[in-house]
Amino acid sequence: xxRKNFIRSLMIGAISTPVIxxxxxxxxxxxxxxxxxxxxxxxSAGTNGTCTVAPTExxxxxPTKVPASYVRSDITDGRSGYxxxxxxxxxxxxxxxxxxxxxxxxxxxxxxxxxxxxxxGTGMQSTNYQSVHFLRGRQTxxxxxxxxxxSIFPGWYSGRATHIxxxxxxxxxxxxSVTQIAFPEGAGSAVALVNGYSKGLNGYTxxxxxxxxxxxxxxIEIAKVSGTLAAGFDLTFKLxxxx
Numbered sequence: 001x002x003r004k005n006f007i008r009s010l011m012i013g014a015i016s017t018p019v020i021x022x023x024x025x026x027x028x029x030x031x032x033x034x035x036x037x038x039x040x041x042x043x044s045a046g047t048n049g050t051c052t053v054a055p056t057e058x059x060x061x062x063p064t065k066v067p068a069s070y071v072r073s074d075i076t077d078g079r080s081g082y083x084x085x086x087x088x089x090x091x092x093x094x095x096x097x098x099x100x101x102x103x104x105x106x107x108x109x110x111x112x113x114x115x116x117x118x119x120x121g122t123g124m125q126s127t128n129y130q131s132v133h134f135l136r137g138r139q140t141x142x143x144x145x146x147x148x149x150x151s152i153f154p155g156w157y158s159g160r161a162t163h164i165x166x167x168x169x170x171x172x173x174x175x176x177s178v179t180q181i182a183f184p185e186g187a188g189s190a191v192a193l194v195n196g197y198s199k200g201l202n203g204y205t206x207x208x209x210x211x212x213x214x215x216x217x218x219x220i221e222i223a224k225v226s227g228t229l230a231a232g233f234d235l236t237f238k239l240x241x242x243x
Contacts, residue, residue: 085233111155
């Protein structure tokens with residue numbers, strides 16, 4: 001979805017929950033240079049391939065308003081939930097997917113209750129969090145193409161599977177990729193262990209029915225997630241871009 005269409009969707013549909021689902025649909029623009037991939041959208045293990053281009057996805061409806069203001073590795077901001085460390089590696093498709101140093105990586109996701117910071121007080125999200133900025137952050141990749149964020153395991157909201165939004169820029173600020181990260185599902189998975197926090201998983205939308213991830217037949221958008229409720233979870237994901 002192009003930005004002008006995203007903005008229009010907010011203006012027209014801010015009074016109804018279905019707009020969230022519509023605005024989170026796929027951008028409809030995916031790369032085709034895929035060399036490998038494994039995993040499926042509804043199993044407890046999945047991984048993106050070593051030189052695979054993840055599909056372009058929408059960044060709405062709750063993108064960070066001023067991402068450059070949140071250069072930080074700990075994005076928790078006091079939100080309660082099970083600890084999660086997210087390690088995202090960026091590779092360069094134009095260099096055999098070698099590590100891309102100096103790339104700028106923004107991430108954002110909802111809290112345990114399925115709410116986003118910087119938004120709210122409307123039909124799209126009743127709880128008003130417009131004045132706070134939790135679970136949003138920016139980091140620059142190191143020599144290994146890696147950024148690390150400390151956060152909490154995301155909750156879920158109607159119509160979507162558990163996910164993290166990612167926007168990657170070049171060092172000069174040129175947009176390189178907008179995508180979303182899915183989580184493994186099934187018995188023993190982190191999604192099953194967390195069990196939707198207090199909401200449970202009744203009404204949860206799994207990856208294979210999610211309007212963003214349902215066509216990910218090889219699992220290239222599914223991260224590797226390990227850990228326990230007591231110790232917290234570790235997420236790793238490789239995202240390759242054209243730089």
